[in-house]
Amino acid sequence: MGSPVISARNVWKIFGKDPVGYLKTLQPGRSFEDIRADGYIAGVRDVSLDVARGEMLVIMGLSGSGKSTLVRCFSRLHEITGGSIEVDGQIIGDLSEKDLIELRRNKMGMVFQSFGLLPHRTVLDNVAFPLEMRGQDRHTRRKRALEVIELVGLAGREDYFPRELSGGQQQRVGIARSLAIEPDIWFLDEPFSALDPLIRREMQDEFLRLQAMLGKTIVFITHDFDEALRLADRIAIMKDGAVEQCDTPDQIVMNPTTDYVAKFTEEIDKARVVHAGVLARAGVAGEGQPVEAGATVQQLARLLVNDSRDLIPVADKGQVIGALDRQGALDILLKAS
Amino acid sequence: MTATTTEAATTAPALPRKTLGLAMIGLAVAMTLLHYVGLLPAWLHRLPEAIIPPFATWLDAIFNFVKDDLGLLALTRLLTDGLEVVLDATANLLFGKRRWPNIGPIPWSAIAAMAAVVGYYLGGWRMALLAGGTFVWTAMIGQWDIAMQTMSVLVVAAPLAFVIGLVLGITAWKSPSFDAVLRPVLAVLQTLPFFTYLLPAVIFFKVGPTAGAVATTVYAIPPMILMTTLGLQKVSPEVVEAGKMSGCTRWQMLRHVYIPAARTEILVGVNQVIMLCLAMVVLTAFIGMPGLGAKLLAMMGSFKIGRSFEIGVTIVLLAVTLDRMSKAWVVKLPEHFERGTPFWIRHKFLLMAIGAFVGFTLIAQFVPILSEVGRKQSWSQGKEIDTLIKNFLAIxxxxxxxxxxxxxxxxxxxxxxxxxxxxxPTVAFVLLVSAAALLVAGRREAVLAAVFFGLVALTGxxxxxxxxxxxxxxxxxxxxxxxxxxxxxxxxxxxxxxxxxxxxxxxxxxxxxxxxxxxxxxxxxxxxxxxxxxxxxxxxxxxxxxxxxxxxxxxxxxxxxxxxxxxxxxxxxxxxxxxxxxxxxxxxxxxxxxxxxxxxxxxxxxxxxxxxxxxxxxxxxxxxxxxxxxxxxxxxxxxxxxxxxxxxxxxxxxxxxx
CATH class of the missing domain: 1.10.3720.10 (MetI-like)
Known part of the structure; x- marks a missing residue:
């Protein structure tokens, strides 16, 4: 995986009168409610996270859990109260205003829940906005903007104003704008939450298509657990400003570490999430035809029911990595814990 | 359920407030009654002259110090000269005052035509009719020159008030401490009677159009400041963050994100600036500023109701036109053209306005009535309306x-x-006002009300x-x-x-x-x-x-x-x-x-x-x-x-x- 692109160490973000002074005197182990009783709001509580290059980390939590605050700390839209955040090896809290602007102009893109489009600019001018800000000439930025507009499927709407577009189309503009500068890091703050369920599904597919093409490092925020499971390489579940668990979807579903996470996973159809590769126990050899490590339990349902083997070999890219216990997999399928 | 509990919570400490208020009223009534039966000492009825401080003299001393010793007068006289050049230029263009650039007056028909085109652009045929009609009426009724005297000040004062208001509004929004100082000043400015704007303007900026323009500008600034600040504060946080993430510098943020996003509020401010300017510029008649206001003042003073009425109609038409057009501008949103739309369609209104202006200016060279409506040619019915009204009132x-x-x-x-x-009695009056404030609003308001009315009493x-x-x-x-x-x-x-x-x-x-x-x-x-x-x-x-x-x-x-x-x-x-x-x-x-x-x-x-x-x-x-x-x-x-x-x-x- 290489060195992490974003590395957060013991990050705190406290809102209130004198957050820095308060954090200094803060006793370890004080809960969110304790802090609130002191007159402060803990947006982010002692979060340590790494985001690897090319990885899609989904931060999941209910409203007010601090997920939006955390991602704004990553891009330094919020100044953090304590801890440190490194982006590409630079501590972003130490950057001068000029360097920060440079970083945002060249490496970061962000998509917002209610789109954040500039109402007085056309689609083209909105998408070209970051390019204009970094001083590119009209011709270059127009060319690049048209490329990204094409990429998100809005060709022909360049001269429309945001208010003339539907919600889904507006978010496509937001996505195009965030991609215009070819960022390394892509932040998406609940990009599809304001959309109708049908459009949301369509946009998720679109997003997966784009990501398969572009392979960016992504921090994606959502309050929708299904969305998180669908998109994530890893999920960080947040509550009251702290990360409860950060792991792959399979692990979160199979082994929730806290009651809070367990509650979330209760209603989830685990068979759709858990992959054969995760169930495979190394060093155990099954016999017969192996199954693909990337297949979910649900996809293997017919085989699991019909097959008579106890141990089924699992292969990743043609290489057998172990074998799964058929009975265990069937339990997942039948929702028996 | 929640409503009743909050109700109870607020009324509980309010109980002594009520008793206190009623006690104050009782005291005031008792004092008034005592005064009626002649038992109240005179110094409680009216403050004795001896204890009234000479505020006016003190203020005069301060003003003189600022004016002469600090050299404010020299500065304002310098500003006056600059302002005078601009005002003379607009006066020359609009009603032909013999000053630089000596090319006016623009024929009234050209101005009316251009107004109609702008009206058409902003609000279709009806607005075109209103805007064009207003100017045609003004010319035909024989008030073109006085109306243009008023407009020549307005077209300078309104943009000036806009720019100053915008800059102050942005500053107030950027700096909370400046805002904290500005707010009470604005509250006072907005309640200060207009005569108080006029005299300093005359003293510092010379009688006539310059003083009129300054008083008008100052009078129109406060709402512009408030609307600017309001608009900037209302910009959605996501739009702001989108700007930051696009790598905007501070200046780029202001220029490309904040101000365009606050467009609506800023334009509402523009509307208010224009309307306040018009209201004030008419009132500058009191300091001898010529124009519609001065004429109206003179006509009303000599009870020439017919002419007053006609001038009134002109002012009202101008006000309605300016208001409707600036409001139409607020809601006017840009529309996109399909790719490949030719130049003359993209800019058709601009071309129409130029065409109308040039066309009528040229025609007016050969048709004098389109350039100037003479005294005898006007449709003014002043005398006839006078008789009509006098007859009506005589019924x-x-x-x-x-x-x-x-x-x-x-x-x-x-x-x-x-x-x-x-x-x-004065003291009882102050008590009554304070008690009313206590009962209606609260303790803080009661104290301030007493202080405010006490000060009024102290002025003598x-x-x-x-x-x-x-x-x-x-x-x-x-x-x-x-x-x-x-x-x-x-x-x-x-x-x-x-x-x-x-x-x-x-x-x-x-x-x-x-x-x-x-x-x-x-x-x-x-x-x-x-x-x-x-x-x-x-x-x-x-x-x-x-x-x-x-x-x-x-x-x-x-x-x-x-x-x-x-x-x-x-x-x-x-x-x-x-x-x-x-x-x-x-x-x-x-x-x-x-x-x-x-x-x-x-x-x-x-x-x-x-x-x-x-x-x-x-x-x-x-x-x-x-x-x-x-x-x-x-x-x-x-x-x-x-x-x-x-x-x-x-x-x-x-x-x-x-």
């Missing part, structure tokens, strides 16, 4: 009606009220202040009795409500000076006219906010009342009025502010209040006295503003309305 029925209104008002209402208010202008207050209260009370029922009736039907609201909106755009015309027409130059003009002027916001308040009662509440089987009256008294009350209070507050404004203008008819004294100061250089008088008006107006708004806010919070 026995009309005369007996106006006479009896005048008699009833004067003998039964106005004079007794004035005498009663004057008979209350108590009697005149009380007379001012009496005119305001008398007129607003009558306006309340008439306006609220009109509002309630109008609000019943969607159609009438809209019609009345439109009428109110339009009436609010008229410069206040206009309201004197009908009053003088009916009641001549008498004290009744003063009350009448205030009455008409302050009724507008009352009607308007009554309708707004009733209409904004949430549907589900009126539906709940209907389903509970409430009759129309029960619904009105138990559901609609209580919920509309906070909004109506805002209208009441505005009515009082309008009344304070109007009562000062009415000084010109002949009153015995602060306005009269203020108008007298204009003749001299009594800056100190002018300010003391102005501050008296401000202090009284601010007391009302503070108390009523606090009450309305509290009430709104308790009702859970936004």
């Amino acid at each position: 026995d029925l009309v005369q007996s009606i106006t006479n009896s209104i005048r008699y009833v008002l004067n003998i039964w209402v106005l004079n007794p009220l004035r005498d009663f208010m004057l008979s209350i 202008w108590w009697d005149r202040s009380v007379i001012t207050l009496y005119s305001v209260l008398a007129a607003v009370s009558i306006a309340l009795l008439l306006g609220v029922p009109i509002g309630i009736v109008a609000a019943r039907k969607e159609k009438t409500a809209n019609a009345v609201l439109l009428a109110c909106d339009t009436a609010q755009t008229f410069p206040s000076f206009i309201y004197l015309i009908p009053a003088i027409m009916l009641f001549g130059i008498t004290a009744t006219s003063v009350v009448m003009s205030i009455l008409i002027f302050s009724m507008v916001p009352l009607v308007r906010y009554t309708i707004e308040g009733l209409r904004n009662v949430p549907d589900e509440m009126t539906e709940a009342a209907d389903m509970s089987g409430a009759t129309r009256m029960q619904k009105l008294w138990n559901v609609q009025l209580p919920l509309a009350l906070p909004t109506m209070a805002v209208g009441f507050n505005q009515a009082i502010m309008f009344a304070f404004f109007m009562v000062i203008i009415a000084a010109f008819i002949g009153t015995q209040d602060l306005g009269q004294e203020l108008q007298r100061t204009l003749a001299g250089t009594d800056l100190g006295k002018n300010f003391v008088l102005g501050i008296c008006v401000t202090l009284m107006a601010l007391t009302f503003d503070m108390v009523i708004m606090k009450w309305a806010d509290d009430k709104k919070a308790r009702l859970g309305l936004n």
Whole structure:
């Protein structure tokens, strides 16, 4: 995986009168409610996270859990109260205003829940906005903007104003704008939450298509657990400003570490999430035809029911990595814990 | 359930407030009664001259120090020279004053045509007709030159006020400490009577158009500042973050994100600037600024009702045109053109405007009437209207009606009220005001009310202040009795409500000076006219906010009342009025502010209040006295503003309305 692109160490973000002074005197182990009783709001509580290059980390939590605050700390839209955040090896809290602007102009893109489009600019001018800000000439930025507009499927709407577009189309503009500068890091703050369920599904597919093409490092925020499971390489579940668990979807579903996470996973159809590769126990050899490590339990349902083997070999890219216990997999399928 | 608990929580500590307030009222009543039976010592009735500090002299000393020793006068005279060049240029272009650049006057038909094109661009055919028609009327009625004298100041003052207001607004938004200093200053500026703007302008900026332009500019700045700050604060945080993530520098943020995103509020500010400028530029007639206002003042003074009426129509038409066009600009959003649209279609309005302007300028060279309407050619019907109105007023029925209104008002209402208010001992009066503030608003307001009215007493202008207050209260009370029922009736039907609201909106755009015309027409130059003009002027916001308040009662509440089987009256008294009350209070507050404004203008008819004294100061250089008088008006107006708004806010919070 290489060195992490974003590395957060013991990050705190406290809102209130004198957050820095308060954090200094803060006793370890004080809960969110304790802090609130002191007159402060803990947006982010002692979060340590790494985001690897090319990885899609989904931060999941209910409203007010601090997920939006955390991602704004990553891009330094919020100044953090304590801890440190490194982006590409630079501590972003130490950057001068000029360097920060440079970083945002060249490496970061962000998509917002209610789109954040500039109402007085056309689609083209909105998408070209970051390019204009970094001083590119009209011709270059127009060319690049048209490329990204094409990429998100809005060709022909360049001269429309945001208010003339539907919600889904507006978010496509937001996505195009965030991609215009070819960022390394892509932040998406609940990009599809304001959309109708049908459009949301369509946009998720679109997003997966784009990501398969572009392979960016992504921090994606959502309050929708299904969305998180669908998109994530890893999920960080947040509550009251702290990360409860950060792991792959399979692990979160199979082994929730806290009651809070367990509650979330209760209603989830685990068979759709858990992959054969995760169930495979190394060093155990099954016999017969192996199954693909990337297949979910649900996809293997017919085989699991019909097959008579106890141990089924699992292969990743043609290489057998172990074998799964058929009975265990069937339990997942039948929702028996 | 939550509503009742919060109610209980707020009323619990309010109990001693109520007792205290009633005790203060009791004390005041006792003092007044003592005074009636002649037992109250004289120093409690009116403050003795000896303890009244010479505020005016002190202020004069300060002004003189700033003016001469600090060299402010030298600076303003320098500014005057610059401003004069600009004003001369617009005067040359608009009505041919012999100054640089010596190319004017522009033919009236060219200006009217261009106005029509701009109107067409902003609001289609109807706006084109309104804008073009206004200018055609102005020319044909023979008022082109005086109207352009007014406009030549307006076209300088309004942009100036816009720029200064925008810059100050941005600064206030950026710096909270500047904002904290600015806010009270703005509150004072907005209640300061206009005479107090005029005298310093004359002293520092020379009599005539320059002083007029400066007074007008200063007068129009506050709402621009407030709208700018409001607009910038309202920009959605995601748009701001999108700007930051796009790598905007601070300047780019302001230029490309904040200001365009706050477009609507800034343009509403522009509308207010234009309307206030028009209202003020007409009033600068009092410092000898020529134009529509001066002409109107002269005509009303010599009771030439016909010409006054015509000038009034011109001013009203101008006001409505400017208001509608600037409001149309607020809602005008850019539209996209399909790719490959040719140049002349993209810019068709610009080309049309240039074409109309050049075309009419050329034609006017050969058709003189399109360039200037001569005295004999105008359609003015001044004399004929005069006779018409005189004949109308001479009809026995009309005369007996106006006479009896005048008699009833004067003998039964106005004079007794004035005498009663004057008979209350000063200390008791201050106590009463403070007690009312305590009962209606709260402790803080009660203390401030006492301080404000105490200061008024200390200026030594108590009697005149009380007379001012009496005119305001008398007129607003009558306006309340008439306006609220009109509002309630109008609000019943969607159609009438809209019609009345439109009428109110339009009436609010008229410069206040206009309201004197009908009053003088009916009641001549008498004290009744003063009350009448205030009455008409302050009724507008009352009607308007009554309708707004009733209409904004949430549907589900009126539906709940209907389903509970409430009759129309029960619904009105138990559901609609209580919920509309906070909004109506805002209208009441505005009515009082309008009344304070109007009562000062009415000084010109002949009153015995602060306005009269203020108008007298204009003749001299009594800056100190002018300010003391102005501050008296401000202090009284601010007391009302503070108390009523606090009450309305509290009430709104308790009702859970936004």
